[in-house]
Amino acid sequence: MPRAPQRSETMSIARLAKHLGLSEGTVSRALNNYPDIADKTIARVRKAADELGYRPSTTARRLARGVVETIGFVLPARHGHQIDPFLAEILDGLATELALSDWDLLVAAVPEGHDEVEVMDRLIRSGKVGGFVIARTRRHDPRIDYLRKSHIPFVVQGRTEDCDDYAWLDIDNEKAFIDAMGHLVGLGHRKIAYLGGDPDLNYAWQRRSGYLSAAKTHGCDVLDGYLHDGITDEMAARHAVADLLKHPDRPTAILCVTDAVAIGAIHALAHAGITVGEEISVIGFDGLPMGEAIHPGLTTMSQASYQVGRAVGRIVVEQANAPASEFSQILWEATLTIRGSANPPAPKLVTNAKGGIS
Amino acid sequence: MPRAPQRSETMSIARLAKHLGLSEGTVSRALNNYPDIADKTIARVRKAADELGYRPSTTARRLARGVVETIGFVLPARHGHQIDPFLAEILDGLATELALSDWDLLVAAVPEGHDEVEVMDRLIRSGKVGGFVIARTRRHDPRIDYLRKSHIPFVVQGRTEDCDDYAWLDIDNEKAFIDAMGHLVGLGHRKIAYLGGDPDLNYAWQRRSGYLSAAKTHGCDVLDGYLHDGITDEMAARHAVADLLKHPDRPTAILCVTDAVAIGAIHALAHAGITVGEEISVIGFDGLPMGEAIHPGLTTMSQASYQVGRAVGRIVVEQANAPASEFSQILWEATLTIRGSANPPAPKLVTNAKGGIS
DNA sequence: TTGTACGCGTTATCAC
């Protein structure tokens, strides 16, 4: 006798079949809804399987069928600073949706000294995953270049600049920031600064574009020193705000690429003795719960991360089940959540004042 | 010939063996460091495997070996409110550590209408995971009762009240809150209120115990209305603070079970026109980056979530490799991070004033 | 409607 880890405790299809006096093949077909099995037999098999707690081995099933019902998600490499606050929400939504179709979620990190594509390649080649969900998408993203060639289903949360030939779900970041600018302009602001993130990340680039485009539309001059890129944490936000406060033509409003940056900015302003929401308005993006808890409350563009995760999960499973179908390409809108941090500019600073301070 | 998904593209051990003119067995042993293969052969096989991009199928390997090098993590069910902020950090650390041992991380959600134990049972029975990491541990936790019986390796982040017979890694929450109380008392506070979480969750219970124990030690009366349980979000924190402000003997400090609650409390106090850090001090727990960005900065007990994830990952793999060994039971300490939200009480309210207001 | 037999890719055991 060879070896093989004796799992006599485990209920296998062989033991179930013997117990029923049927062949393994019949049992398998009965449990997998084959049309050519007698209803009686199906019922009998089902009942026994249930009673004996039989659960097919995913491993064996994979080997036999050659498909892997597992989606891979590679956590963005953390270079020092912490992970996106809504990543957990997306994962939650993703896992929930996948569970509905009996798919699993494999989460992988990128070890020091390796890169994301390498990790993904290993996961595919070793047959651990049958599809991918990508997040934190860059304008040009090597992960997507890789996946395009690899013929496995994948869905991108966000998108690259060339995004015709794959499935994605993105927030309309550009529109969101055009809307945010519209809100500020409607309140009477014209001198609006921008604290942007890493312009390689496409969401940051799109938001920046929205800001610039709306500034042009509304005739708001983006003065030298109004536009800051590479603001990715509170510390950077503080320094940028310090610069803005020294600006000869101080802005009356600051638009921020994320809530985290906005909260850093608010902190810096408060420290400088500036009343946020009166002397200077601030708007963020994300809709973090924290924005509601700070003072003043953060006016922000909200996105539903959990729902994004669910939708992305649904799409990737659909794609795996119908590989030849069209790519879903979906654009969702962020919604403006108005709180205390953005109000009409202080009268003395306004050319055309239209109202007081709330 | 039956069917079988033709994966002629994939490099299997059979194709590799044929290419080399060797038997599959020899190739397998060469790649798996068997002692009885000629060094030349090993080198030759290695080289060919590398060149042809051979990567053993995890599925087939699992079936043959009967082991699953995958750890399951069940996301805490979200009943409305959002997910723990440091969960992503823990997952990141966990996945990173697992990757070092070539283990994987399977993340599962609990679908509506099911419970966590059910999900875990399915994952084990279907052979999808070979171990578990548990978080958000309750004082009595059915998940752990289940795992104790199931003879698979698992590690608990946190612990139940009866925790002798399994591996865990916990923060010393009780000591942390004793320390926090010590800090407040050292500053001159005696009237200290507590905003606690769900007392079924053991971390919340432990922190509560630390508060009560230190209050007794230092002779701080926990007046009627000073101790609030079940504060799990900012809204609840606000209501509780409103109550505290109406208290005939208003506290000079508020200790909060988490940073999220503390930030909610700070907001509520600010709204009521109370200067946080002067009229009333606030201390939280977690060390969220946000605590640094708010005003005043949040004095808090910090824990290193990412490192917790890494340690837990290391332990669970160790346990899988040496099932008979002792259970690791590790207690880490949180560290006090002092910022602006906690200072000596306002002089008029203090019996024994020892200093001014910073 | 059901039983038979083979294959998925790998590893372990036993001969040679």
Add this chain to the structure above:
DNA sequence: GTGATAACGCGTACAA
């Protein structure tokens, strides 16, 4: 030191 061969548990084409 290497080659056969039998499992691991399941799915399915084909025969009955």
